[in-house]
Amino acid sequence: MGLLSDPVRRRALARLVLRLNAPLCVLSYVAGIAWFLALAFPPLTQRTYMSENAMGSTMVEEQFVGGDRARSFARDFAAYRRKSGALPVAWLERTMRSVGLEVYTQSFSRKLPFPDETHERYMVSGTNVYGILRAPRAASTESLVFTVPCGSDSTNSQAVGLLLALAAHFRGQIYWAKDIIFLVTEHDLLGTEAWLEAYHDVNVTGMQSSPLQGWAGAIQAAVALELSSDVVTSLDVAVEGLNGQLPNLDLLNLFQTFCQKGGLLCTLQGKLQPQDWTSLDGPLQGLQTLLLMVLQQASGRPHGPHGLFLRYRVEALTLRGINSFRQYKYDLVAVGKALEGMFRKLNHLLERLHQSFFLYLLPALSRFVSIGLYMPAAGFLLLVLGLKALELWMQLHEAGVGLEAGGGPGPSAPLPPAQGVGLASLVAPLLVSQAMGLALYILPVLGQHVATQHFPVGEAEAVVLTLLAIYVAGLALPHNTHRVVSTQAPDRGWMALKLVALIYLALQLGCIALTNFSLGFLLAATMVPAAALTEPHGPRPLYAALLVLTGPAATLLGSLFLWRELQEAPLSIAEGWQLFLAALAQGVLEHYTYGALLFPLLALGLYPCWLLFWNVLFWK
Amino acid sequence: MISDDQAEQFFRSGHTNNWAVLVCTSRFWFNYRHVANTLSVYRSVKRLGIPDSHIVLMLADDMACNPRNPKPATVFSHKNMELNVYGDDVEVDYRSYEVTVENFLRVLTGRIPPSTPRSKRLLSDDRSNILIYMTGHGGNGFLKFQDSEEITNIELADAFEQMWQKRRYNELLFIIDTCQGASMYERFYSPNIMALASSQVGEDSLSHQPDPAIGVHLMDRYTFYVLEFLEEINPASQTNMNDLFQVCPKSLCVSTPGHRTDLFQRDPKNVLITDFFGSVRKVEITTETISLQQYSEMESSYKEDQMDEELMEPLKYAEQLPVAQIIHQKPKLKDWHPPGGFILGLWALIIMVFFKTYGIKHMKFIF
Numbered sequence: 001m002g003l004l005s006d007p008v009r010r011r012a013l014a015r016l017v018l019r020l021n022a023p024l025c026v027l028s029y030v031a032g033i034a035w036f037l038a039l040a041f042p043p044l045t046q047r048t049y050m051s052e053n054a055m056g057s058t059m060v061e062e063q064f065v066g067g068d069r070a071r072s073f074a075r076d077f078a079a080y081r082r083k084s085g086a087l088p089v090a091w092l093e094r095t096m097r098s099v100g101l102e103v104y105t106q107s108f109s110r111k112l113p114f115p116d117e118t119h120e121r122y123m124v125s126g127t128n129v130y131g132i133l134r135a136p137r138a139a140s141t142e143s144l145v146f147t148v149p150c151g152s153d154s155t156n157s158q159a160v161g162l163l164l165a166l167a168a169h170f171r172g173q174i175y176w177a178k179d180i181i182f183l184v185t186e187h188d189l190l191g192t193e194a195w196l197e198a199y200h201d202v203n204v205t206g207m208q209s210s211p212l213q214g215w216a217g218a219i220q221a222a223v224a225l226e227l228s229s230d231v232v233t234s235l236d237v238a239v240e241g242l243n244g245q246l247p248n249l250d251l252l253n254l255f256q257t258f259c260q261k262g263g264l265l266c267t268l269q270g271k272l273q274p275q276d277w278t279s280l281d282g283p284l285q286g287l288q289t290l291l292l293m294v295l296q297q298a299s300g301r302p303h304g305p306h307g308l309f310l311r312y313r314v315e316a317l318t319l320r321g322i323n324s325f326r327q328y329k330y331d332l333v334a335v336g337k338a339l340e341g342m343f344r345k346l347n348h349l350l351e352r353l354h355q356s357f358f359l360y361l362l363p364a365l366s367r368f369v370s371i372g373l374y375m376p377a378a379g380f381l382l383l384v385l386g387l388k389a390l391e392l393w394m395q396l397h398e399a400g401v402g403l404e405a406g407g408g409p410g411p412s413a414p415l416p417p418a419q420g421v422g423l424a425s426l427v428a429p430l431l432v433s434q435a436m437g438l439a440l441y442i443l444p445v446l447g448q449h450v451a452t453q454h455f456p457v458g459e460a461e462a463v464v465l466t467l468l469a470i471y472v473a474g475l476a477l478p479h480n481t482h483r484v485v486s487t488q489a490p491d492r493g494w495m496a497l498k499l500v501a502l503i504y505l506a507l508q509l510g511c512i513a514l515t516n517f518s519l520g521f522l523l524a525a526t527m528v529p530a531a532a533l534t535e536p537h538g539p540r541p542l543y544a545a546l547l548v549l550t551g552p553a554a555t556l557l558g559s560l561f562l563w564r565e566l567q568e569a570p571l572s573i574a575e576g577w578q579l580f581l582a583a584l585a586q587g588v589l590e591h592y593t594y595g596a597l598l599f600p601l602l603a604l605g606l607y608p609c610w611l612l613f614w615n616v617l618f619w620k
Numbered sequence: 621m622i623s624d625d626q627a628e629q630f631f632r633s634g635h636t637n638n639w640a641v642l643v644c645t646s647r648f649w650f651n652y653r654h655v656a657n658t659l660s661v662y663r664s665v666k667r668l669g670i671p672d673s674h675i676v677l678m679l680a681d682d683m684a685c686n687p688r689n690p691k692p693a694t695v696f697s698h699k700n701m702e703l704n705v706y707g708d709d710v711e712v713d714y715r716s717y718e719v720t721v722e723n724f725l726r727v728l729t730g731r732i733p734p735s736t737p738r739s740k741r742l743l744s745d746d747r748s749n750i751l752i753y754m755t756g757h758g759g760n761g762f763l764k765f766q767d768s769e770e771i772t773n774i775e776l777a778d779a780f781e782q783m784w785q786k787r788r789y790n791e792l793l794f795i796i797d798t799c800q801g802a803s804m805y806e807r808f809y810s811p812n813i814m815a816l817a818s819s820q821v822g823e824d825s826l827s828h829q830p831d832p833a834i835g836v837h838l839m840d841r842y843t844f845y846v847l848e849f850l851e852e853i854n855p856a857s858q859t860n861m862n863d864l865f866q867v868c869p870k871s872l873c874v875s876t877p878g879h880r881t882d883l884f885q886r887d888p889k890n891v892l893i894t895d896f897f898g899s900v901r902k903v904e905i906t907t908e909t910i911s912l913q914q915y916s917e918m919e920s921s922y923k924e925d926q927m928d929e930e931l932m933e934p935l936k937y938a939e940q941l942p943v944a945q946i947i948h949q950k951p952k953l954k955d956w957h958p959p960g961g962f963i964l965g966l967w968a969l970i971i972m973v974f975f976k977t978y979g980i981k982h983m984k985f986i987f
Binding site: 061344 | 687689692830831833836837
């Protein structure tokens with residue numbers, strides 16, 4: 001008889017699996033973590049290369065010399081902005097028209113769900129200004145976007161100046177085959193989101209914006225620039241976008257080749273490029289950059305206007321000019337030349353960027369790890385969950401076999417009585433934890449006004465505190481659910497619940513890892529050991545502590561500390577806590593304003609799952 | 621007095637007219653260099669005397685007026701914009717999407733719909749020398765046409781064989797400038813073909829002349845050096861094919877150019893460049909008279925030639941319309957064959973049964 005249908009052999013197999021399971025799980029978990037750490041090292045990381053044939057080499061002659069013009073535009077912009085307090089729309093319109101573009105404006109307004117304390121805004125209304133440079137000899141079927149976000153905290157006046165000077169220079173060339181849109185947005189990313197939604201004629205986030213008057217064709221690529229000083233020492237590039245989406249790697253390769261051509265110092269995640277990849281220093285530095293990218297991608301925040309473009313499958317990058325204390329500085333002409341070169345090469349494109357990778361990790365600007373090489377790390381971690389679930393299944397079936405007085409149950413035996421009762425007792429914890437998750441998702445924002453009436457806190461604080469309160473309240477539940485269910489729940493019932501919880505967690509983490517590997521891996525690395533180890537027997541305080549420390553909130557707190565540590569700006573406990581509260585508020589806010597999915601994923605998906613493990617722990 | 625040996629020598633090469641088929645199989649801006657290649661050869665061929673009516677030029681023609689061209693209406697072959705090969709009088713016969721494998725093969729074999737204008741036809745005869753130049757992206761045994769189809773070396777060889785059977789050329793020079801170009805001439809089997817390629821199988825043909833002002837490569841190496849070589853040829857020059865084989869050695873071209881002359885009947889050192897790249901303009905003014913043989917002697921020599929001809933296998937066209945198969949006529953009289961073994965065996969069986977039934981003693985009346 002076959003291996004799985006022969007009861008004797010099946011029992012032997014079950015015993016083998018049960019005996020080997022613990023070492024296998026440990027091995028698998030260690031393998032997953034080790035694989036991830038090895039991603040920064042040479043065999044798993046490859047040099048980047050340009051895949052798009054149409055973009056070819058950097059063989060263009062940059063002729064931009066408008067550095068002085070850019071500076072004068074920047075000064076004027078800063079002065080008008082100081083005078084009016086908001087974006088000087090009339091001045092921008094006049095200047096863009098004088099440079100030769102077709103100018104349009106768009107007004108938008110949005111009432112945020114609760115006041116944003118970091119940006120100090122609640123009812124936001126503003127105007128975007130954009131000018132279109134039409135391609136002289138082509139139909140306006142495709143376009144490129146050059147955008148500068150202007151907010152209250154960062155004026156980006158030099159970026160606006162450079163935008164206007166580049167527009168003047170581009171207007172004098174005849175080799176443009178795509179329209180170029182020069183976009184200046186107000187209120188940072190809110191303006192960008194309003195413009196993008198109006199351009200693509202969708203309404204994803206509830207923004208009220210006036211319709212656009214001028215269009216320019218399908219957007220092929222976009223570059224965002226943030227520059228607040230006349231000279232820069234380096235250019236930092238941000239690639240991670242909303243919900244962990246990434247632009248096509250070719251766009252980054254393009255930027256990197258122009259950095260090399262112009263001799264500019266370009267950084268990724270604020271870190272310099274390691275030169276020496278043969279010894280240990282290079283890969284270790286690469287590992288730091290990789291961890292930073294993983295943390296940034298896992299947060300799912302758009303780290304610049306480019307993050308919002310990615311949703312519409314427009315490849316985009318954000319370039320930030322950094323002025324540090326280095327001696328060698330580059331002026332606006334150098335930055336302008338790099339941008340000119342990039343746009344000229346993007347002009348050669350015939351189709352959207354699709355030849356290179358869409359899913360990758362970057363240990364350095366010139367090195368990448370492709371999805372085929374990093375996915376096994378997540379696979380190993382999820383294998384632990386699978387093995388544990390298998391073990392529980394075997395144990396449950398053995399229990400069922402044992403209960404049937406040693407007779408040979410057929411391969412398709414109905415559920416043993418133990419499992420039958422367990423099924424009823426499963427429904428209650430599942431429903432209750434999902435309800436808690438739902439409460440965590442809805443109540444904070446819904447109940448903020450009620451909270452402010454009864455407690456002396458602002459709305460943002462009320463939201464955050466309600467979040468934390470519901471989170472902790474969930475921890476107090478297990479005893480209640482246990483009493484709700486009949487007290488004669490047998491000893492083995494917790495196994496069924498843990499089995500369901502493990503499968504639920506594995507499914508969720510698997511789905512998350514496919515679209516946002518960083519988030520999936522981070523959550524798996526923290527939650528998998530706790531999920532695997534939890535059981536009602538054994539040292540309960542230890543397991544409880546482990547579960548709490550690996551819950552979603554604690555993971556967020558820990559990753560914040562790790563992030564600042566890697567950026568060489570470590571936090572004290574108090575600062576960390578403040579940052580944590582601010583991050584919670586931002587997470588909820590971004591869900592409502594941009595459609596970021598981290599908050600609903602954690603609240604509706606992972607938190608209920610985590611509560612199920614808490615239930616398992618306190619089964620008795 | 622000029623003897624008839626000299627008169628014979630006057631017609632030594634055997635061709636009376638020249639044609640050129642110049643094909644660029646790529647389109648898109650980043651394939652600028654292929655169009656520049658083809659236009660450079662077009663320019664040389666026109667300069668050396670072949671008129672537009674005898675040139676079939678197939679180009680995608682999307683370079684000069686491409687929105688990305690910083691110098692509209694020009695196609696340059698040298699950087700620093702020395703040489704505009706597009707000029708004022710380019711006559712493109714097959715333009716843009718008309719450059720397909722089907723059109724190319726129809727041009728070569730002459731199977732063209734009757735509505736095709738004369739400028740799009742290759743009206744060659746059995747005394748035409750044809751130059752065929754192809755450039756684009758290729759691989760081992762194929763050439764890519766406009767990013768959507770390919771022609772294989774076997775199809776090309778068969779097309780040339782059709783041309784040979786239809787008497788559409790006297791001699792053919794085939795030049796190809798693509799990656800792994802030598803694979804395209806490996807399969808030729810028709811007589812009187814000489815082939816040159818820019819690289820061997822497994823090698824890539826490299827581009828030349830990167831121009832930052834225009835933003836693309838302007839030429840391919842092999843054609844660049846061929847163009848340089850051709851710029852020194854004038855209609856009266858006596859340079860022969862062996863010199864063309866030496867153009868672009870590996871040190872300049874990085875790839876190894878190849879050539880094939882085994883199908884060609886004349887020795888390459890006797891073949892002038894102008895036999896293919898120029899047009900026959902054999903005029904020699906003489907004030908003396910040429911005394912040719914008497915007509916009768918010529919007639920007898922002509923008859924001898926005729927008898928020689930008859931000894932050769934008679935050439936006939938392949939049967940193009942097998943009427944018999946279509947109308948299911950009875951086959952014509954065939955030679956008599958003895959009946960098949962089956963019938964023989966059947967009769968033997970019948971006889972044996974007969975004698976078995978009626979007694980074996982009757983058999984002795986037969987034997």
